[in-house]
Structure formats: structure tokens, C-alpha cells
Amino acid sequence: MNYRIGVDIGGMSIKVGVVDENFNIIARHSVVTPDTFEKSMKATADAVMEVIGKLGLTIHDFPCVGIGTPGSVVPETGRLCFSNNTNWKDVPMADELKKYIPIPVYIANDANCAIIGETVAGAAKGRKHVIMLTLGTGVGGGIVINGKVFSGGNGVGAELGHMVLTHDGYPCTCGMNGCLESYASATALMRQTREAIEAHPESAMNAWVQENGEVNGKTAFECAKAGDETAMQVVDTYVGYLANGIGSLINIFRPEVVLIGGGVSNAGDFFLNKIRERMPEYTFAFDITGPTPIERATLGNDAGIIGASYLDEM
Amino acid sequence: MNYRIGVDIGGMSIKVGVVDENFNIIARHSVVTPDTFEKSMKATADAVMEVIGKLGLTIHDFPCVGIGTPGSVVPETGRLCFSNNTNWKDVPMADELKKYIPIPVYIANDANCAIIGETVAGAAKGRKHVIMLTLGTGVGGGIVINGKVFSGGNGVGAELGHMVLTHDGYPCTCGMNGCLESYASATALMRQTREAIEAHPESAMNAWVQENGEVNGKTAFECAKAGDETAMQVVDTYVGYLANGIGSLINIFRPEVVLIGGGVSNAGDFFLNKIRERMPEYTFAFDITGPTPIERATLGNDAGIIGASYLDEM
Numbered sequence: 144m145n146y147r148i149g150v151d152i153g154g155m156s157i158k159v160g161v162v163d164e165n166f167n168i169i170a171r172h173s174v175v176t177p178d179t180f181e182k183s184m185k186a187t188a189d190a191v192m193e194v195i196g197k198l199g200l201t202i203h204d205f206p207c208v209g210i211g212t213p214g215s216v217v218p219e220t221g222r223l224c225f226s227n228n229t230n231w232k233d234v235p236m237a238d239e240l241k242k243y244i245p246i247p248v249y250i251a252n253d254a255n256c257a258i259i260g261e262t263v264a265g266a267a268k269g270r271k272h273v274i275m276l277t278l279g280t281g282v283g284g285g286i287v288i289n290g291k292v293f294s295g296g297n298g299v300g301a302e303l304g305h306m307v308l309t310h311d312g313y314p315c316t317c318g319m320n321g322c323l324e325s326y327a328s329a330t331a332l333m334r335q336t337r338e339a340i341e342a343h344p345e346s347a348m349n350a351w352v353q354e355n356g357e358v359n360g361k362t363a364f365e366c367a368k369a370g371d372e373t374a375m376q377v378v379d380t381y382v383g384y385l386a387n388g389i390g391s392l393i394n395i396f397r398p399e400v401v402l403i404g405g406g407v408s409n410a411g412d413f414f415l416n417k418i419r420e421r422m423p424e425y426t427f428a429f430d431i432t433g434p435t436p437i438e439r440a441t442l443g444n445d446a447g448i449i450g451a452s453y454l455d456e457m
Numbered sequence: 458m459n460y461r462i463g464v465d466i467g468g469m470s471i472k473v474g475v476v477d478e479n480f481n482i483i484a485r486h487s488v489v490t491p492d493t494f495e496k497s498m499k500a501t502a503d504a505v506m507e508v509i510g511k512l513g514l515t516i517h518d519f520p521c522v523g524i525g526t527p528g529s530v531v532p533e534t535g536r537l538c539f540s541n542n543t544n545w546k547d548v549p550m551a552d553e554l555k556k557y558i559p560i561p562v563y564i565a566n567d568a569n570c571a572i573i574g575e576t577v578a579g580a581a582k583g584r585k586h587v588i589m590l591t592l593g594t595g596v597g598g599g600i601v602i603n604g605k606v607f608s609g610g611n612g613v614g615a616e617l618g619h620m621v622l623t624h625d626g627y628p629c630t631c632g633m634n635g636c637l638e639s640y641a642s643a644t645a646l647m648r649q650t651r652e653a654i655e656a657h658p659e660s661a662m663n664a665w666v667q668e669n670g671e672v673n674g675k676t677a678f679e680c681a682k683a684g685d686e687t688a689m690q691v692v693d694t695y696v697g698y699l700a701n702g703i704g705s706l707i708n709i710f711r712p713e714v715v716l717i718g719g720g721v722s723n724a725g726d727f728f729l730n731k732i733r734e735r736m737p738e739y740t741f742a743f744d745i746t747g748p749t750p751i752e753r754a755t756l757g758n759d760a761g762i763i764g765a766s767y768l769d770e771m
Binding site: 150166215224225232233271274284287288294295296297298299300301302303305306307308309310311312317319321324383384387388390391394395396397398399424427428431432 | 528538541546547585586598601602607609610611612613614616617619620622623624625626631633635640697698701702704705707708709710712713715733738739741742745746767
């Protein structure tokens with residue numbers, strides 16, 4: 144038996160999974176994220192014990208517990224600097240977890256866990272140079288260089304969602320302006336969709352919203368696929384933002400593959416192909432260097448758990 | 458004797474230097490860059506032999522020849538993909554040089570050579586994580602991670618001047634739009650200065666230009682230091698662009714130090730302090746992570762030669 148255990152902490156829920164040697168999650172447990180940091184850490188440990196108990200195992204059957212969390216984690220201290228999703232600031236995450244978990248605990252940013260998962264078991268398996276963008280509430284970033292996760296010189300970098308896309312641009316939840324996240328997250332896509340519906344009430348997106356209750360990350364994509372012109376414009380503009388951000392990362396990192404994950408990536412090939420089409424516009428010396436593969440992450444929401452469970456090896 | 462030899466190829470001149478064990482350049486030779494790639498490679502080899510001859514040495518007294526060139530170099534093949542400064546495209550630089558130079562030749566991007574120089578012997582000596590921006594005709598970028606130069610997964614990355622600063626922004630010489638280079642190079646600063654003079658002919662910059670013949674990278678800084686309001690606005694806007702680009706790089710790389718080199722950096726502390734003042738605006742979670750040191754590169758034009766001479770060790 145060579146089982147591992149991974150935790151994916153989010154603003155809404157804390158998900159725990161036990162991963163077998165074939166990267167399958169063979170047992171899961173999920174709880175709603177409590178309202179304070181301390182309660183959340185206790186709930187994390189309880190969820191870990193719960194899922195282990197389901198399998199008839201004990202904590203000492205595992206080498207360690209790996210945790211993915213929103214925000215920036217200092218590797219040496221296990222302190223979480225800042226997470227604008229859970230609103231935790233400078234908290235001793237490792238110390239708090241060690242109160243309840245008697246084996247080694249590894250903590251990393253959730254986007255880093257996702258890229259580790261994809262590199263160990265998913266769409267980037269075997270690749271040495273990988274960039275991943277997770278398009279959800281925010282834009283998570285992950286960097287793998289020479290087969291190792293790179294999260295900045297002091298471990299709190301790789302904030303790819305907070306590179307600039309437009310100087311003095313749209314306000315970002317982080318307090319800065321013009322971040323990639325404020326144009327290319329699912330949240331931003333929904334804002335862009337709402338604005339387009341307001342400007343073009345005749346758009347099929349309006350009827351879609353009447354039918355489906357509210358705007359979400361699918362609205363523009365589904366109506367664009369059905370041929371609505373305003374929706375196509377929303378998608379094209381959104382893809383332009385994202386492709387420009389991806390291009391900047393290619394010009395810096397020249398990865399073997401760029402992975403797109405998160406809710407928006409569910410729009411699938413229709414979306415991915417549109418990104419690929421735009422890359423000549425945003426890649427330095429594209430005519431000479433050629434295209435960099437852009438692929439959809441394949442592990443979905445499990446990437447975080449699987450990646451967290453391998454933190455001791457990365 | 459432990460001498461090394463480095464070459465700095467530029468659009469205007471090819472500079473060769475012999476570097477001693479204390480990082481002093483003890484002999485130099487410089488020639489005007491010829492009009493074709495082939496002639497330029499021959500001229501490079503001739504200049505190398507010339508400077509070695511001055512010291513009464515032969516090429517076999519050196520371990521290798523290190524070359525810095527504008528553009529992206531594929532490490533395995535020694536081919537230069539593309540350089541928009543010298544207008545060379547997909548040329549076999551290593552093969553061409555080997556015709557004339559009978560010892561190993563190492564080739565790298567000139568901005569990478571500059572950061573190697575600064576890390577070996579200059580402002581970043583002893584640092585493991587460094588970002589460098591060279592503000593000249595273009596914006597050159599250099600990245601050191603864990604003490605090693607990182608130039609992208611396939612060796613043609615680290616094009617920090619070609620990360621986006623403004624989506625669909627000002628046209629860049631590379632063919633893309635809105636690149637950091639098109640806002641933060643010396644060329645861009647001169648354009649911004651000219652535009653400000655046109656809009657505000659009463660500015661002291663106008664008189665400065667009458668006196669000095671033409672706009673250059675010093676115009677706005679010198680007049681701003683002297684209190685001219687329009688010049689101060691030019692400087693503040695320019696510094697805002699640059700600080701935003703630097704901030705994005707900090708959010709990704711979290712280096713121990715960011716070095717600023719190139720002609721514009723001659724504006725000195727007046728300039729550096731203005732950048733430092735703006736960093737809270739452009740750094741993710743600045744209130745928690747604090748400032749990243751921003752320093753002026755200290756080797757000036759010699760960084761390229763010194764860095765090139767150490768290419769075999771990086």
C-alpha cells in the first residue's frame with residue numbers, strides 16, 4: 144500500500160482525498176469552510192481523520208499530509224501571508240495544523256498544487272517546463288521549471304493572475320489595478336457578459352439568462368456557440384485578454400505546454416481553439432519560434448488534492 | 458593567469474574585452490558592426506584575435522570565448538532565432554564563429570550576459586534570485602533563479618521587455634502591441650518627452666532641447682530635477698509604466714533584488730527612488746511582503762563583456 148493524502152482548502156469548502164499509486168482518489172470527504180481561520184484548521188484535521196477512518200487506516204499509515212490553500216505560503220515557516228479568497232492574513236497555518244496532525248504537514252498555494260497534480264498525473268505528465276492558469280473566481284498561476292514547482296525566490300511568487308494586463312486598468316480584488324485576473328477570471332467573464340447584455344438587450348444571452356436564472360461562466364460561451372453575435376464578441380474579447388496574458392508568460396518562460404484549468408476551461412475545445420488562434424498576435428517572434436501547445440488541464444477539481452498529496456516530492 | 462574573454466555584440470558596435478580574476482577588463486577592442494551577419498561574425502573573431510594579440514597571448518591561453526548578442530539563442534544549436542536590433546533572423550551564429558575561433562564558443566542573449574555579469578561581479582553579487590531590466594533602445598530582461606540564468610524552457614525566453622503592459626496598447630518594434638518595451642525603453646521615454654514638449658511648448662524641456670540639440674533619455678530627468686512641471690509629469694508617467702512592469706515581475710519571481718541597467722539608469726537615485734516609491738501600488742500584498750530591493754546595476758556597459766566571459770560557468 145502506497146497511499147497519499149491531499150487537502151484542497153477553498154473559500155467555500157475543504158476537500159480531502161486519499162490518492163492511490165495510480166493517482167485515483169479512493170476516498171473523499173468534504174466540509175463547508177468555517178468562518179474563522181482557527182476553526183478551518185480544526186475542520187481540516189477532522190476531515191483528514193474522517194476520510195482515513197473510512198478506509199480503516201490511521202494517520203500513521205501515511206507519510207505526510209499535503210495541503211493546498213489559496214494565498215501565498217512561506218515554505219520555511221508554513222505561514223500563510225495573505226489570501227484574498229479566504230480573507231486570512233499572516234496566519235500560522237502549519238503550526239495550527241500540527242496541533243491536530245501528528246505527521247509531517249506540507250503546505251503550498253492551491254494553484255501550485257494543481258500544477259503539481261497535472262505534472263505528476265495529468266495533462267503535463269512527464270513535462271519539465273509547464274505554466275498553468277486556473278480560471279475561476281480568480282486566476283491562479285502555477286510554474287514548473289526543470290521539473291520542479293517554482294513559486295518565487297521566497298516562495299510567495301507565481302502570482303500569474305497578478306501580472307499586469309492593462310496599466311492603470313480595471314480594479315482587482317487584490318487592491319491593484321489592471322491585473323490579468325481582473326480581465327480573465329470567471330468573475331471577470333461574468334462581468335463582461337453582464338455589461339454586454341445591458342448594452343445589447345436583444346442578445347440571445349438575455350433570453351439565456353431568463354431561462355437559466357443568472358449569468359455564469361457558461362452564458363457567453365453557450366450563446367456564442369449557438370451563433371449570437373454579441374456573445375461571440377464577449378468571447379473574442381475575453382479570449383484576447385487571456386491570450387495576451389498567456390503570450391506574456393510564453394515570452395518569459397517558453398514552457399513545453401500551457402495548461403488551462405478552472406471552471407472556464409469547461410468551455411472545452413471551442414474555447415481552447417480560440418486561444419490557440421490568437422497566439423501569433425501575442426507571442427514574441429511567433430513566425431520563428433512557432434506555437435506553444437495550449438492544453439486543457441485534465442484532472443479538474445482533483446488536481447489540487449492529487450498535487451497536494453505529492454508536495455513532499457516537489 | 459586566469460583570464461577570460463567576453464564579447465558584446467550590439468547593433469552599433471562589437472566590443473571585446475579580456476577579464477582578469479578580479480573582474481577587471483584589462484584589454485579592450487571595439488569595432489563598428491558591419492552590415493551583414495557573415496561580416497559581423499568575421500569582425501567578431503578578428504576583434505577577439507586583436508585584443509588577445511595586444512596582451513601578447515594566443516587564443517589557446519583562454520578556456521573559451523563567450524558571446525552576448527541581441528535576440529534569442531537556442532543553446533543546443535547556437536542558432537540565433539531572431540534579433541530585431543541587428544535584424545538577423547534564424548542564423549547559425551555558433552557555426553559561423555567556429556570557422557574562425559578554434560576554442561569552445563558560448564553564446565547567449567546580451568541581457569542574460571548582463572545579469573550574469575552583475576551576479577558574478579556587480580550589484581547582485583552572491584544573490585540567488587535576481588531580475589534585471591536593461592533600459593536602452595529596447596528593454597532587455599534577465600532572470601537568475603537559484604543562482605542560474607533562466608532563459609526559458611527552450612532557451613529563447615526571458616523576453617521581459619515583451620510582457621504586456623497594456624492590452625492592445627502602443628505598437629512595439631517586435632510586431633506586438635502594448636509590450637513593456639514600448640513604454641519603458643529609452644526610445645519610449647524619448648517619444649513621451651517629445652509628445653510632452655509638443656503639448657507644452659512652454660516647458661523647460663523645450664529650451665533644454667534648443668540648447669542640447671535634440672531630445673534624449675536625459676531631457677525629462679534633468680528638467681524634472683530642475684523643477685519643470687511638465688518634465689516631472691513625463692518622469693512620473695514613465696516611472697509608473699516601469700514600476701508596474703517591475704511589480705508584475707516581483708509578483709511572479711519574488712527576486713532578492715531587481716537591477717535596473719541601461720542608459721536610462723544613469724538618471725541615478727532620483728530615478729531609482731521614484732521607482733521605489735511607486736512599488737506599493739504594483740506589488741501583490743505589499744503591506745505583508747514588504748519592499749523588494751531595487752538597485753542600479755553597477756557594471757554599466759561592462760556587464761555584458763564580463764557576463765559573456767563567464768558563460769561557461771552559468
